[in-house]
Amino acid sequence: MLKEERLQKIIEQIAQDNKVVLDDLSRLLNVSTDTVRRDIKELSDKGLLKAVRGGAIIGSPVHPHFKERQHIDTQHKKVIAQKALEFIKPGQVIILNGGTTTTAVIAALPRDINLTVITNSFPVVSILEDYPHVTVFFIGGELNKHAFSTTGHETIEAIRNFRADVCLLGICSIDLKLGLTGFTYQESLVDRAMIETSKYVIALSTYDKIGASDPYYVCAANAIDVIVTEKDPSTTDLSGFKEAGILIK
Amino acid sequence: MLKEERLQKIIEQIAQDNKVVLDDLSRLLNVSTDTVRRDIKELSDKGLLKAVRGGAIIGSPVHPHFKERQHIDTQHKKVIAQKALEFIKPGQVIILNGGTTTTAVIAALPRDINLTVITNSFPVVSILEDYPHVTVFFIGGELNKHAFSTTGHETIEAIRNFRADVCLLGICSIDLKLGLTGFTYQESLVDRAMIETSKYVIALSTYDKIGASDPYYVCAANAIDVIVTEKDPSTTDLSGFKEAGILIK
DNA sequence: AAATATATTGCATAATATTGCAATATGAAA
Protein backbone atom coordinates (compact mmCIF):
# COMPACT_ATOMS: atom_id res chain seq x y z
CA MET A 1 0.00 0.00 0.00
CA LEU A 2 1.25 3.44 -0.88
CA LYS A 3 2.08 5.84 1.85
CA GLU A 4 -0.49 8.32 0.58
CA GLU A 5 -3.14 5.65 0.75
CA ARG A 6 -2.31 5.08 4.37
CA LEU A 7 -2.50 8.76 5.17
CA GLN A 8 -5.83 8.91 3.39
CA LYS A 9 -7.20 6.02 5.42
CA ILE A 10 -6.05 7.55 8.66
CA ILE A 11 -7.83 10.78 7.80
CA GLU A 12 -10.96 8.84 6.93
CA GLN A 13 -10.87 6.99 10.22
CA ILE A 14 -10.51 10.22 12.11
CA ALA A 15 -13.41 11.75 10.23
CA GLN A 16 -15.50 8.75 11.10
CA ASP A 17 -14.65 8.04 14.72
CA ASN A 18 -12.92 11.22 15.87
CA LYS A 19 -9.98 9.07 16.87
CA VAL A 20 -7.54 6.41 15.74
CA VAL A 21 -5.53 3.92 17.75
CA LEU A 22 -1.97 2.98 16.85
CA ASP A 23 -2.36 -0.77 17.09
CA ASP A 24 -5.58 -0.87 15.09
CA LEU A 25 -4.01 1.12 12.30
CA SER A 26 -0.91 -1.01 12.36
CA ARG A 27 -3.03 -4.10 11.74
CA LEU A 28 -5.37 -2.45 9.28
CA LEU A 29 -2.59 -0.96 7.18
CA ASN A 30 -0.11 -3.82 7.51
CA VAL A 31 2.78 -1.71 8.65
CA SER A 32 4.68 -1.47 11.91
CA THR A 33 3.49 0.81 14.65
CA ASP A 34 6.62 2.85 14.02
CA THR A 35 5.41 3.68 10.57
CA VAL A 36 1.93 4.51 11.74
CA ARG A 37 3.46 6.76 14.35
CA ARG A 38 5.46 8.53 11.68
CA ASP A 39 2.36 8.87 9.52
CA ILE A 40 0.46 10.38 12.39
CA LYS A 41 3.27 12.77 13.09
CA GLU A 42 3.23 13.89 9.49
CA LEU A 43 -0.51 14.52 9.55
CA SER A 44 -0.18 16.23 12.86
CA ASP A 45 2.46 18.58 11.45
CA LYS A 46 0.00 19.50 8.74
CA GLY A 47 -2.56 20.23 11.42
CA LEU A 48 -4.99 17.60 10.16
CA LEU A 49 -5.26 15.82 13.47
CA LYS A 50 -3.84 15.89 16.94
CA ALA A 51 -1.33 13.21 17.87
CA VAL A 52 -1.76 11.84 21.36
CA ARG A 53 -0.17 9.01 23.23
CA GLY A 54 -1.46 5.78 21.69
CA GLY A 55 -3.02 7.28 18.59
CA ALA A 56 -4.58 10.51 17.48
CA ILE A 57 -7.79 12.47 17.86
CA ILE A 58 -9.58 15.00 15.73
CA GLY A 59 -7.97 18.40 15.68
CA SER A 60 -9.69 21.76 15.87
CA PRO A 61 -13.01 22.31 14.11
CA VAL A 62 -11.33 24.55 11.58
CA HIS A 63 -11.54 23.37 8.02
CA PRO A 64 -8.48 21.49 6.79
CA HIS A 65 -8.12 23.99 3.98
CA PHE A 66 -7.29 26.64 6.51
CA LYS A 67 -4.51 24.41 7.66
CA GLU A 68 -2.90 23.87 4.30
CA ARG A 69 0.56 23.88 5.65
CA GLN A 70 2.00 21.50 3.12
CA HIS A 71 3.60 24.33 1.22
CA ILE A 72 5.19 26.05 4.15
CA ASP A 73 7.68 23.27 4.59
CA THR A 74 9.72 24.00 1.53
CA GLN A 75 13.38 24.55 2.15
CA HIS A 76 13.38 28.18 1.03
CA LYS A 77 10.50 29.11 3.26
CA LYS A 78 12.01 27.40 6.26
CA VAL A 79 15.21 29.37 5.81
CA ILE A 80 13.35 32.64 5.35
CA ALA A 81 11.15 31.92 8.36
CA GLN A 82 14.16 31.18 10.53
CA LYS A 83 15.89 34.40 9.52
CA ALA A 84 12.74 36.44 10.08
CA LEU A 85 12.47 35.24 13.66
CA GLU A 86 15.44 37.37 14.64
CA PHE A 87 13.35 40.50 14.05
CA ILE A 88 10.51 39.41 16.29
CA LYS A 89 10.96 40.24 19.95
CA PRO A 90 8.76 39.21 22.85
CA GLY A 91 6.09 41.73 23.72
CA GLN A 92 5.88 43.27 20.29
CA VAL A 93 2.83 43.87 18.17
CA ILE A 94 3.18 42.16 14.81
CA ILE A 95 0.94 42.60 11.81
CA LEU A 96 1.00 40.12 8.96
CA ASN A 97 -0.77 39.45 5.71
CA GLY A 98 -1.92 36.14 4.32
CA GLY A 99 0.23 33.73 2.39
CA THR A 100 2.27 30.66 3.03
CA THR A 101 5.48 32.50 3.84
CA THR A 102 4.13 34.52 6.74
CA THR A 103 2.38 31.37 7.89
CA ALA A 104 5.73 29.61 7.89
CA VAL A 105 7.20 32.32 10.12
CA ILE A 106 4.35 31.97 12.60
CA ALA A 107 4.72 28.20 12.60
CA ALA A 108 8.39 28.65 13.51
CA LEU A 109 7.68 30.78 16.59
CA PRO A 110 8.51 29.21 19.95
CA ARG A 111 5.28 28.07 21.52
CA ASP A 112 5.69 30.08 24.69
CA ILE A 113 6.41 33.44 23.10
CA ASN A 114 4.58 36.50 24.30
CA LEU A 115 3.21 38.52 21.38
CA THR A 116 0.28 40.39 19.96
CA VAL A 117 -0.46 39.32 16.42
CA ILE A 118 -2.78 41.16 14.07
CA THR A 119 -3.70 39.31 10.93
CA ASN A 120 -6.34 38.73 8.27
CA SER A 121 -5.17 35.17 7.60
CA PHE A 122 -7.19 32.19 8.78
CA PRO A 123 -4.29 29.71 8.63
CA VAL A 124 -2.30 31.97 10.94
CA VAL A 125 -5.15 31.94 13.43
CA SER A 126 -5.37 28.19 13.25
CA ILE A 127 -1.74 27.95 14.29
CA LEU A 128 -1.84 30.56 17.03
CA GLU A 129 -5.01 29.10 18.42
CA ASP A 130 -3.01 27.19 21.00
CA TYR A 131 -0.17 29.55 21.72
CA PRO A 132 -1.07 30.49 25.28
CA HIS A 133 0.70 33.85 25.41
CA VAL A 134 -0.16 35.19 22.01
CA THR A 135 -3.05 37.61 21.78
CA VAL A 136 -4.60 37.51 18.34
CA PHE A 137 -6.59 40.28 16.73
CA PHE A 138 -8.29 39.14 13.61
CA ILE A 139 -9.01 41.71 10.93
CA GLY A 140 -12.49 41.20 9.57
CA GLY A 141 -13.83 41.83 6.10
CA GLU A 142 -15.07 39.89 3.15
CA LEU A 143 -13.81 36.33 2.99
CA ASN A 144 -11.56 35.66 0.07
CA LYS A 145 -12.11 31.98 -0.45
CA HIS A 146 -8.92 31.39 -2.39
CA ALA A 147 -6.44 33.15 -0.18
CA PHE A 148 -8.07 32.13 3.14
CA SER A 149 -7.97 35.72 4.22
CA THR A 150 -10.18 38.78 4.34
CA THR A 151 -10.02 41.82 2.08
CA GLY A 152 -12.10 44.83 1.18
CA HIS A 153 -13.09 48.13 2.69
CA GLU A 154 -13.79 46.81 6.18
CA THR A 155 -10.40 45.16 6.27
CA ILE A 156 -8.55 48.33 5.32
CA GLU A 157 -10.50 50.39 7.81
CA ALA A 158 -9.86 47.90 10.59
CA ILE A 159 -6.12 47.86 9.91
CA ARG A 160 -6.00 51.63 10.34
CA ASN A 161 -7.15 51.21 13.93
CA PHE A 162 -3.96 49.40 14.87
CA ARG A 163 -0.34 50.45 15.23
CA ALA A 164 2.17 47.65 14.88
CA ASP A 165 5.83 47.45 15.81
CA VAL A 166 6.65 45.11 12.96
CA CYS A 167 4.94 44.35 9.70
CA LEU A 168 5.70 41.02 8.04
CA LEU A 169 4.81 40.88 4.37
CA GLY A 170 4.67 37.56 2.58
CA ILE A 171 6.43 37.00 -0.68
CA CYS A 172 5.97 39.79 -3.12
CA SER A 173 7.92 41.23 -6.00
CA ILE A 174 10.34 44.01 -5.18
CA ASP A 175 12.05 46.25 -7.65
CA LEU A 176 14.16 49.24 -6.73
CA LYS A 177 12.37 51.54 -9.16
CA LEU A 178 8.94 49.93 -9.43
CA GLY A 179 8.69 49.31 -5.71
CA LEU A 180 6.69 46.56 -4.07
CA THR A 181 4.02 45.03 -6.26
CA GLY A 182 1.43 42.33 -5.75
CA PHE A 183 -0.59 39.89 -7.73
CA THR A 184 -4.12 40.89 -6.75
CA TYR A 185 -5.62 44.32 -6.34
CA GLN A 186 -7.45 43.65 -3.10
CA GLU A 187 -4.42 42.19 -1.40
CA SER A 188 -2.17 44.99 -2.54
CA LEU A 189 -4.49 47.45 -0.80
CA VAL A 190 -4.33 45.41 2.39
CA ASP A 191 -0.54 45.24 2.21
CA ARG A 192 -0.30 48.99 1.76
CA ALA A 193 -2.51 49.64 4.77
CA MET A 194 -0.43 47.29 6.88
CA ILE A 195 2.79 48.99 5.87
CA GLU A 196 1.42 52.43 6.60
CA THR A 197 0.45 51.51 10.13
CA SER A 198 3.74 49.84 11.08
CA LYS A 199 7.01 51.17 12.43
CA TYR A 200 9.26 48.56 10.86
CA VAL A 201 8.55 46.66 7.66
CA ILE A 202 10.05 43.30 6.76
CA ALA A 203 9.50 41.92 3.29
CA LEU A 204 9.90 38.19 2.90
CA SER A 205 10.85 37.35 -0.63
CA THR A 206 12.47 34.52 -2.49
CA TYR A 207 15.54 35.68 -4.35
CA ASP A 208 13.94 35.31 -7.75
CA LYS A 209 11.25 37.80 -6.87
CA ILE A 210 13.76 40.55 -6.39
CA GLY A 211 13.87 42.79 -9.41
CA ALA A 212 10.58 41.31 -10.59
CA SER A 213 7.24 43.05 -10.68
CA ASP A 214 3.53 42.25 -10.53
CA PRO A 215 0.53 44.21 -11.76
CA TYR A 216 -0.54 46.04 -8.59
CA TYR A 217 1.51 48.69 -6.87
CA VAL A 218 1.84 48.50 -3.09
CA CYS A 219 4.50 50.98 -2.06
CA ALA A 220 7.91 52.41 -2.93
CA ALA A 221 10.96 50.26 -2.22
CA ASN A 222 12.22 52.64 0.45
CA ALA A 223 9.12 52.03 2.56
CA ILE A 224 10.71 48.67 3.35
CA ASP A 225 13.26 48.34 6.13
CA VAL A 226 14.49 44.79 5.58
CA ILE A 227 14.33 42.23 2.83
CA VAL A 228 14.73 38.62 3.92
CA THR A 229 15.61 36.07 1.26
CA GLU A 230 16.71 32.46 1.35
CA LYS A 231 20.25 33.34 0.17
CA ASP A 232 23.25 34.35 2.18
CA PRO A 233 23.40 38.15 1.74
CA SER A 234 27.18 38.07 1.22
CA THR A 235 26.68 36.01 -1.92
CA THR A 236 24.08 38.28 -3.43
CA ASP A 237 24.49 41.50 -5.30
CA LEU A 238 21.77 43.73 -4.02
CA SER A 239 23.94 46.80 -3.60
CA GLY A 240 21.22 49.03 -5.02
CA PHE A 241 18.94 48.15 -2.16
CA LYS A 242 21.69 48.56 0.40
CA GLU A 243 22.47 52.03 -0.90
CA ALA A 244 18.80 52.88 -0.55
CA GLY A 245 19.14 52.04 3.14
CA ILE A 246 17.43 48.67 3.00
CA LEU A 247 18.90 45.87 5.06
CA ILE A 248 19.33 42.57 3.24
CA LYS A 249 19.19 39.37 5.27
CA MET B 1 -9.56 4.07 25.47
CA LEU B 2 -7.11 6.86 24.79
CA LYS B 3 -6.28 9.16 27.61
CA GLU B 4 -7.39 12.16 25.62
CA GLU B 5 -10.77 10.55 25.13
CA ARG B 6 -11.17 10.24 28.84
CA LEU B 7 -10.28 13.87 29.35
CA GLN B 8 -12.83 14.88 26.73
CA LYS B 9 -15.54 12.79 28.33
CA ILE B 10 -14.85 14.32 31.68
CA ILE B 11 -15.15 17.78 30.17
CA GLU B 12 -18.37 16.81 28.48
CA GLN B 13 -19.80 15.52 31.73
CA ILE B 14 -18.87 18.73 33.44
CA ALA B 15 -20.44 20.80 30.70
CA GLN B 16 -23.60 18.74 31.02
CA ASP B 17 -24.05 18.31 34.75
CA ASN B 18 -21.74 20.95 36.18
CA LYS B 19 -20.06 18.21 38.20
CA VAL B 20 -18.46 14.79 38.05
CA VAL B 21 -18.02 12.11 40.69
CA LEU B 22 -14.86 10.05 40.97
CA ASP B 23 -16.49 6.66 41.30
CA ASP B 24 -18.92 7.24 38.45
CA LEU B 25 -16.10 8.22 36.15
CA SER B 26 -14.00 5.30 37.26
CA ARG B 27 -16.79 2.94 36.22
CA LEU B 28 -17.71 4.82 33.08
CA LEU B 29 -14.15 5.06 31.83
CA ASN B 30 -12.95 1.67 33.07
CA VAL B 31 -9.96 2.98 34.94
CA SER B 32 -9.03 3.14 38.58
CA THR B 33 -10.05 6.07 40.69
CA ASP B 34 -6.37 6.95 40.91
CA THR B 35 -6.28 7.53 37.21
CA VAL B 36 -9.46 9.56 37.26
CA ARG B 37 -7.99 11.62 40.02
CA ARG B 38 -4.89 12.25 37.95
CA ASP B 39 -7.02 13.15 34.95
CA ILE B 40 -8.99 15.62 37.01
CA LYS B 41 -5.80 17.12 38.33
CA GLU B 42 -4.54 17.59 34.80
CA LEU B 43 -7.73 19.30 33.69
CA SER B 44 -7.73 21.34 36.83
CA ASP B 45 -4.18 22.52 36.08
CA LYS B 46 -5.42 23.69 32.70
CA GLY B 47 -8.20 25.57 34.44
CA LEU B 48 -10.95 23.59 32.76
CA LEU B 49 -12.61 22.55 35.97
CA LYS B 50 -12.20 22.76 39.69
CA ALA B 51 -11.11 19.63 41.54
CA VAL B 52 -12.98 19.04 44.75
CA ARG B 53 -13.04 16.21 47.21
CA GLY B 54 -14.76 13.26 45.54
CA GLY B 55 -14.81 14.66 42.04
CA ALA B 56 -14.84 18.00 40.30
CA ILE B 57 -17.17 20.88 39.57
CA ILE B 58 -17.32 23.46 36.85
CA GLY B 59 -14.53 25.98 37.20
CA SER B 60 -14.67 29.70 36.73
CA PRO B 61 -17.04 30.92 34.05
CA VAL B 62 -14.51 29.82 31.46
CA HIS B 63 -16.04 28.37 28.39
CA PRO B 64 -15.31 24.78 27.71
CA HIS B 65 -13.34 24.59 24.52
CA PHE B 66 -15.37 24.47 21.33
CA LYS B 67 -13.69 21.19 20.52
CA GLU B 68 -15.18 19.61 23.59
CA ARG B 69 -18.61 21.05 23.16
CA GLN B 70 -19.16 20.11 19.56
CA HIS B 71 -20.06 16.51 20.34
CA ILE B 72 -22.51 17.29 23.10
CA ASP B 73 -26.22 17.10 22.43
CA THR B 74 -25.65 16.53 18.74
CA GLN B 75 -29.07 14.98 18.27
CA HIS B 76 -30.86 17.98 19.70
CA LYS B 77 -28.71 20.31 17.70
CA LYS B 78 -29.51 18.54 14.47
CA VAL B 79 -33.23 18.83 15.13
CA ILE B 80 -32.91 22.49 15.99
CA ALA B 81 -30.78 23.12 12.93
CA GLN B 82 -33.31 21.49 10.65
CA LYS B 83 -36.15 23.56 12.07
CA ALA B 84 -34.15 26.76 11.81
CA LEU B 85 -33.59 26.27 8.10
CA GLU B 86 -37.21 27.14 7.35
CA PHE B 87 -36.49 30.73 8.39
CA ILE B 88 -33.58 31.19 6.06
CA LYS B 89 -34.50 32.26 2.54
CA PRO B 90 -32.19 32.58 -0.45
CA GLY B 91 -30.77 36.02 -0.96
CA GLN B 92 -31.01 37.07 2.65
CA VAL B 93 -28.37 38.56 4.86
CA ILE B 94 -27.89 36.41 7.95
CA ILE B 95 -25.85 37.32 10.99
CA LEU B 96 -24.84 34.67 13.51
CA ASN B 97 -22.81 34.36 16.63
CA GLY B 98 -20.33 31.67 17.59
CA GLY B 99 -21.25 28.41 19.20
CA THR B 100 -21.89 24.87 18.25
CA THR B 101 -25.60 25.31 17.55
CA THR B 102 -25.31 28.03 14.94
CA THR B 103 -22.49 26.02 13.41
CA ALA B 104 -24.87 23.08 13.13
CA VAL B 105 -27.42 25.25 11.30
CA ILE B 106 -24.83 26.39 8.81
CA ALA B 107 -23.66 22.84 8.26
CA ALA B 108 -27.25 21.90 7.41
CA LEU B 109 -27.61 24.52 4.66
CA PRO B 110 -27.93 23.21 1.10
CA ARG B 111 -24.60 23.65 -0.62
CA ASP B 112 -25.91 25.73 -3.49
CA ILE B 113 -27.83 28.30 -1.45
CA ASN B 114 -27.37 31.95 -2.21
CA LEU B 115 -26.77 33.96 0.96
CA THR B 116 -24.74 36.63 2.63
CA VAL B 117 -23.48 35.47 6.00
CA ILE B 118 -21.97 37.75 8.61
CA THR B 119 -20.27 36.01 11.49
CA ASN B 120 -17.55 36.17 14.09
CA SER B 121 -17.18 32.39 14.24
CA PHE B 122 -14.21 30.62 12.69
CA PRO B 123 -15.90 27.22 12.46
CA VAL B 124 -18.75 28.82 10.50
CA VAL B 125 -16.31 30.39 8.08
CA SER B 126 -14.51 27.14 7.63
CA ILE B 127 -17.75 25.44 6.62
CA LEU B 128 -18.89 28.16 4.25
CA GLU B 129 -15.52 28.34 2.65
CA ASP B 130 -16.66 26.00 -0.09
CA TYR B 131 -20.22 27.15 -0.53
CA PRO B 132 -19.88 28.80 -3.94
CA HIS B 133 -22.82 31.20 -3.65
CA VAL B 134 -22.41 32.33 -0.09
CA THR B 135 -20.68 35.63 0.51
CA VAL B 136 -19.05 35.70 3.91
CA PHE B 137 -18.20 38.76 5.91
CA PHE B 138 -16.07 37.99 8.87
CA ILE B 139 -16.31 40.23 11.88
CA GLY B 140 -12.85 40.92 13.25
CA GLY B 141 -11.76 41.47 16.82
CA GLU B 142 -9.81 39.74 19.52
CA LEU B 143 -9.63 35.99 19.15
CA ASN B 144 -11.34 34.03 21.90
CA LYS B 145 -9.41 30.78 21.90
CA HIS B 146 -12.13 28.79 23.64
CA ALA B 147 -15.06 29.73 21.48
CA PHE B 148 -13.15 30.17 18.21
CA SER B 149 -14.77 33.49 17.69
CA THR B 150 -13.91 37.15 18.05
CA THR B 151 -15.14 39.57 20.68
CA GLY B 152 -14.34 43.01 22.00
CA HIS B 153 -14.75 46.61 20.95
CA GLU B 154 -13.71 46.09 17.33
CA THR B 155 -16.22 43.31 16.98
CA ILE B 156 -19.11 45.39 18.31
CA GLU B 157 -18.18 48.33 16.14
CA ALA B 158 -17.94 46.17 13.06
CA ILE B 159 -21.35 44.60 13.68
CA ARG B 160 -22.94 48.05 13.74
CA ASN B 161 -21.85 48.57 10.14
CA PHE B 162 -24.12 45.80 8.92
CA ARG B 163 -27.88 45.38 8.68
CA ALA B 164 -29.09 41.80 8.62
CA ASP B 165 -32.43 40.30 7.64
CA VAL B 166 -32.12 37.50 10.14
CA CYS B 167 -30.12 37.04 13.31
CA LEU B 168 -29.44 33.49 14.50
CA LEU B 169 -28.40 33.24 18.12
CA GLY B 170 -26.87 30.07 19.46
CA ILE B 171 -28.12 28.39 22.58
CA CYS B 172 -28.65 30.81 25.40
CA SER B 173 -30.91 30.97 28.39
CA ILE B 174 -34.28 32.64 27.92
CA ASP B 175 -36.63 33.67 30.65
CA LEU B 176 -39.79 35.66 30.12
CA LYS B 177 -38.95 38.15 32.83
CA LEU B 178 -35.17 38.03 32.93
CA GLY B 179 -34.85 38.06 29.15
CA LEU B 180 -32.00 36.57 27.18
CA THR B 181 -28.87 35.93 29.20
CA GLY B 182 -25.44 34.59 28.32
CA PHE B 183 -22.53 32.85 29.88
CA THR B 184 -19.75 35.34 29.20
CA TYR B 185 -19.77 39.09 29.30
CA GLN B 186 -17.97 39.62 26.02
CA GLU B 187 -20.24 37.31 24.11
CA SER B 188 -23.35 38.84 25.58
CA LEU B 189 -22.26 42.22 24.22
CA VAL B 190 -21.73 40.70 20.78
CA ASP B 191 -25.13 39.04 20.89
CA ARG B 192 -26.82 42.29 21.82
CA ALA B 193 -25.16 44.15 18.97
CA MET B 194 -26.23 41.46 16.54
CA ILE B 195 -29.83 41.63 17.71
CA GLU B 196 -29.93 45.39 17.48
CA THR B 197 -28.82 45.37 13.88
CA SER B 198 -31.24 42.69 12.69
CA LYS B 199 -34.84 42.78 11.50
CA TYR B 200 -35.80 39.31 12.68
CA VAL B 201 -34.27 37.45 15.59
CA ILE B 202 -34.26 33.68 16.01
CA ALA B 203 -33.06 32.20 19.28
CA LEU B 204 -31.89 28.59 19.16
CA SER B 205 -32.26 27.01 22.56
CA THR B 206 -32.52 23.54 24.00
CA TYR B 207 -35.72 23.12 25.94
CA ASP B 208 -33.98 22.97 29.29
CA LYS B 209 -32.54 26.44 28.79
CA ILE B 210 -35.97 28.00 28.64
CA GLY B 211 -36.82 29.58 31.91
CA ALA B 212 -33.16 29.39 32.92
CA SER B 213 -30.78 32.29 33.27
CA ASP B 214 -27.08 33.03 33.03
CA PRO B 215 -25.06 35.85 34.56
CA TYR B 216 -24.99 38.34 31.69
CA TYR B 217 -27.99 40.17 30.31
CA VAL B 218 -28.37 40.38 26.55
CA CYS B 219 -31.86 41.72 25.84
CA ALA B 220 -35.50 41.54 26.85
CA ALA B 221 -37.47 38.47 25.83
CA ASN B 222 -39.69 40.46 23.48
CA ALA B 223 -36.70 41.43 21.36
CA ILE B 224 -36.86 37.85 20.10
CA ASP B 225 -39.19 36.88 17.27
CA VAL B 226 -38.85 33.09 17.34
CA ILE B 227 -37.57 30.48 19.73
CA VAL B 228 -36.54 27.18 18.18
CA THR B 229 -36.19 24.17 20.46
CA GLU B 230 -35.73 20.48 19.88
CA LYS B 231 -39.26 19.69 21.13
CA ASP B 232 -42.53 19.65 19.26
CA PRO B 233 -44.18 22.99 20.19
CA SER B 234 -47.56 21.31 20.66
CA THR B 235 -46.15 19.26 23.52
CA THR B 236 -44.61 22.19 25.34
CA ASP B 237 -46.20 24.70 27.58
CA LEU B 238 -44.67 27.99 26.65
CA SER B 239 -47.89 29.95 26.60
CA GLY B 240 -46.25 32.88 28.34
CA PHE B 241 -43.93 33.36 25.40
CA LYS B 242 -46.74 32.95 22.90
CA GLU B 243 -48.76 35.60 24.64
CA ALA B 244 -45.80 37.90 24.44
CA GLY B 245 -45.93 37.47 20.67
CA ILE B 246 -43.00 35.10 20.39
CA LEU B 247 -43.32 32.23 17.96
CA ILE B 248 -42.31 28.83 19.31
CA LYS B 249 -41.00 26.23 16.89
C1' DA C 1 -13.09 9.90 69.21
C1' DA C 2 -14.05 6.34 66.05
C1' DA C 3 -15.29 5.04 61.66
C1' DT C 4 -15.37 5.96 57.02
C1' DA C 5 -14.19 8.06 52.81
C1' DT C 6 -10.93 10.40 50.07
C1' DA C 7 -5.96 12.03 49.04
C1' DT C 8 -1.13 11.53 48.56
C1' DT C 9 3.01 9.22 47.81
C1' DG C 10 6.23 5.91 46.16
C1' DC C 11 6.85 2.12 43.46
C1' DA C 12 6.45 -1.72 40.00
C1' DT C 13 4.81 -2.89 35.62
C1' DA C 14 3.38 -2.32 31.21
C1' DA C 15 2.59 0.58 27.30
C1' DT C 16 4.25 3.95 24.31
C1' DA C 17 7.80 7.19 22.35
C1' DT C 18 12.36 8.30 20.65
C1' DT C 19 16.57 7.56 18.52
C1' DG C 20 19.99 5.60 15.67
C1' DC C 21 20.78 2.26 12.35
C1' DA C 22 20.52 -0.91 8.52
C1' DA C 23 18.00 -2.79 4.60
C1' DT C 24 15.40 -1.75 0.84
C1' DA C 25 13.02 0.98 -2.46
C1' DT C 26 12.63 5.07 -5.32
C1' DG C 27 13.99 8.59 -8.23
C1' DA C 28 17.31 11.59 -10.43
C1' DA C 29 21.72 12.36 -12.66
C1' DA C 30 25.72 10.76 -15.13
Next chain:
DNA sequence: TTTCATATTGCAATATTATGCAATATATTT
Protein backbone atom coordinates in the same frame (compact mmCIF):
# COMPACT_ATOMS: atom_id res chain seq x y z
C1' DT D 1 22.13 1.31 -17.70
C1' DT D 2 24.78 2.51 -13.71
C1' DT D 3 25.48 5.40 -9.88
C1' DC D 4 24.38 8.32 -6.43
C1' DA D 5 21.34 10.56 -3.32
C1' DT D 6 17.11 10.39 -0.85
C1' DA D 7 13.03 8.43 1.25
C1' DT D 8 10.76 4.73 3.42
C1' DT D 9 10.39 1.16 6.54
C1' DG D 10 11.28 -2.09 10.35
C1' DC D 11 14.11 -3.20 14.25
C1' DA D 12 16.48 -2.80 18.60
C1' DA D 13 18.05 -0.16 22.58
C1' DT D 14 16.81 3.30 25.60
C1' DA D 15 13.87 6.86 27.59
C1' DT D 16 9.50 8.42 28.92
C1' DT D 17 4.78 8.09 30.36
C1' DA D 18 0.58 5.91 32.09
C1' DT D 19 -1.57 3.05 35.26
C1' DG D 20 -2.79 0.30 39.30
C1' DC D 21 -1.59 -1.03 43.87
C1' DA D 22 -0.45 -0.52 48.59
C1' DA D 23 0.91 2.11 52.55
C1' DT D 24 0.18 6.22 54.80
C1' DA D 25 -1.94 10.67 55.59
C1' DT D 26 -5.79 13.72 55.69
C1' DA D 27 -10.39 15.10 55.75
C1' DT D 28 -15.55 14.16 56.80
C1' DT D 29 -19.24 12.12 59.17
C1' DT D 30 -21.39 9.97 62.99
